[in-house]
Amino acid sequence: MFPYDAQIVAAVAAVPHSIDDVVSTLRSIDAVCADNDGLKWFNWLYLQVTLAVQQRVSAAGGFTDPAWIAALDVEFAGFYLGAIGAALGSGTAPGCWQAVFNVRNQPAETRIQFALAGMNAHINHDLPQAVVATCQARGFQPQHGTPQYNDYTALNSTLDAIITTAKQTLNVRLAGDSLPDVTRLENLVAAWGVAEAREIAWKNAEVLWHIQGAPAISATFLDSVDATTAVASRTLLIPV
Secondary structure (H helix, E strand, O other), X not given: OOOOHHHHHHHOOOOOOOHHHHHHHHHHHXXXXXXXXXXXXXXXXXXXXXXXXXXXXXXXXXXXXXXXXXXXXXXXXXXXXXXXXXXXXXXXXXXXXXXXXXXXXOXXXXXXXXXXXXXHHHHHHHHHHHHHHHHHHHOOOOOOOOHXXXXXXXXXXXXXXXXXXXXXXXXXXXXOOOOOOOOOHHHHHHOOOHHHHHHHHHHHHHHHHHHOOOHHHHHHHHHHHHHHHHHHHHHHOOOO
């Protein structure tokens, strides 16, 4: 779709092993993408979020279990980078991500729509799987009320602040031109909340944990999550 897509695919080919690796890859994507590429604006928002997590993980007392949060951050990022590699390479991305990639060159869209549609896909579809994988690797079950859950929810205020700023900064057309005085964008953007999405993602992680011994059921559940998330992504990307 864009002449530099092969460069993006090359940038996401390496598997990240640390938050530093994730930041480096996100910066590489940002450096390649043109301003009229919707991918740039989700990637920009995700970079701000990752930098905030990196800073808090490094700070004394930032989390009860900073190693778990760091591991989750890296695992989580892998789903996004994998979706890019599949969509722009030779694979097939999940439907919720494909809904974003399919319209990333549409000038009628706004930057904030791409940022939130990407967050929608990443949190609702990818985050439950990342939580389960990280818990498996560290040998405990995802549950409400645990120190890890408390660390997970402690990020909500940080994410809310970043997204609030993004809603103001990215409230322009994809190419940067201003919007009409009255649009439906305000209601569209206001309807999506990060804390609510992350709580649903955690609950879905608990479900996935309990059905992981039944691969067919797990696959059906994830297909359903992908389908409903794709609907939300397409709704967020209706031209305004």
